[in-house]
Amino acid sequence: LPAPAAAMEAAPLVSFGVVADIQYADEEDGCDFWGRRRRYYRHSLRLLRAAVEVWAAEQPPLAFVVQLGDCIDGVNARRGAAEGALERVLAALRRLPVPVHHAWGNHELYNFCRDRLASSGLNSRPAPAPAAGPPAGPPGDCHAYHFSPAPRLRFVLLDGYDLSVLGRDPASPSHRESLRRLRERNPNENLNSPAGLKEPQFVEFNGGFSQTQLDWFDEVLKFSDENQEKVVAMGHLPIHPDASDKVCLAWNYEDALSVIHSHQCVVCFLAGHLHDGGYCLDSHGVHHLTLEGIIETPPESNAFGTIYVYDDKMVLKGRGRISDRVMYF
Ligand SMILES: Nc1ccn([C@@H]2O[C@H](COP(=O)(O)OP(=O)(O)OC[C@H](O)CO)[C@@H](O)[C@H]2O)c(=O)n1
Numbered sequence: 001l002p003a004p005a006a007a008m009e010a011a012p013l014v015s016f017g018v019v020a021d022i023q024y025a026d027e028e029d030g031c032d033f034w035g036r037r038r039r040y041y042r043h044s045l046r047l048l049r050a051a052v053e054v055w056a057a058e059q060p061p062l063a064f065v066v067q068l069g070d071c072i073d074g075v076n077a078r079r080g081a082a083e084g085a086l087e088r089v090l091a092a093l094r095r096l097p098v099p100v101h102h103a104w105g106n107h108e109l110y111n112f113c114r115d116r117l118a119s120s121g122l123n124s125r126p127a128p129a130p131a132a133g134p135p136a137g138p139p140g141d142c143h144a145y146h147f148s149p150a151p152r153l154r155f156v157l158l159d160g161y162d163l164s165v166l167g168r169d170p171a172s173p174s175h176r177e178s179l180r181r182l183r184e185r186n187p188n189e190n191l192n193s194p195a196g197l198k199e200p201q202f203v204e205f206n207g208g209f210s211q212t213q214l215d216w217f218d219e220v221l222k223f224s225d226e227n228q229e230k231v232v233a234m235g236h237l238p239i240h241p242d243a244s245d246k247v248c249l250a251w252n253y254e255d256a257l258s259v260i261h262s263h264q265c266v267v268c269f270l271a272g273h274l275h276d277g278g279y280c281l282d283s284h285g286v287h288h289l290t291l292e293g294i295i296e297t298p299p300e301s302n303a304f305g306t307i308y309v310y311d312d313k314m315v316l317k318g319r320g321r322i323s324d325r326v327m328y329f
Contacts, residue, residue, distance in 0.1 A: 013311065039296055040299055041073055144213055181251065272293060
């Protein structure tokens with residue numbers, strides 16, 4: 001049998017769908033900042049709908065879908081089209097009979113302030129909070145939370161724009177602190193430019209994790225260690241340089257990695273943002289999988305996947321330009 005079919009003989013503990021960087025806009029094709037990559041703004045919704053059809057027909061049924069951020073493109077904001085574009089993406093996802101967990105990316109924050117995101121369909125934090133165990137999420141407006149879809153298995157969604165100059169009121173202490181951190185490491189006039197930086201991830205279109213979020217993450221992982229759980233963590237921004245280029249990382253990705261590496265439980269980190277995708281198995285045995293983005297996927301292909309979780313591995317069945325992969329724990 002070809003992998004991953006050979007690795008998929010038994011019923012999984014749970015299976016879920018993954019998709020990243022849809023960046024839908026009702027616009028003609030465009031390209032990235034450097035003019036090198038074509039961006040298929042309008043086709044991206046069609047590719048998402050095709051993914052939804054495949055996920056909805058899966059047997060056994062999926063438990064949930066993870067949308068790894070940037071579901072609509074920043075061009076919508078400039079055209080006053082953000083609400084309509086978001087509604088079209090959410091309507092496509094509503095055809096699924098299962099919950100969708102949404103990471104927040106830079107393009108969400110080009111289109112909406114955090115308060116609007118919190119009141120929108122992109123707020124996927126489950127309510128009510130779990131009765132036992134660590135707090136559902138960090139205090140404040142951070143879109144981070146955890147959930148357990150099966151015994152001994154926990155997912156943690158992180159908010160890589162908790163520290164960010166995007167989506168926050170410029171007069172707020174959090175914005176001021178984020179801008180201070182960014183300017184400290186990025187002296188460029190254009191804060192989106194990584195030119196000449198020692199730490200090229202310090203650009204405006206990235207963000208970072210507050211200490212409050214990291215402390216909460218640490219508490220969740222301590223609980224998971226104590227309860228022999230396996231943890232899949234995820235967010236828009238990659239946190240390992242070998243699963244990303246030098247720019248597309250969370251500002252303080254090293255802090256998130258040290259929290260993960262101080263525990264036994266984390267088996268995988270899922271991210272988007274880098275549209276070419278990436279993968280590495282780190283020195284502590286954690287798989288870092290960065291999903292290829294729909295937005296730069298030609299209309300005749302696609303970029304989504306299903307992940308089957310077993311006791312000893314996760315099996316990714318990729319569609320279109322996402323490759324199959326078996327990730328052993
Ligand atoms: N040197 C640069 C690079 C970018 N910009 C501006 O920064 C914003 C973000 O770029 P964009 O390509 O839109 O971000 P994505 O999240 O879609 O993609 C991330 C990775 O590149 C994909 O692999 C945008 O406003 C650019 O204009 C800049 O000013 N200077």
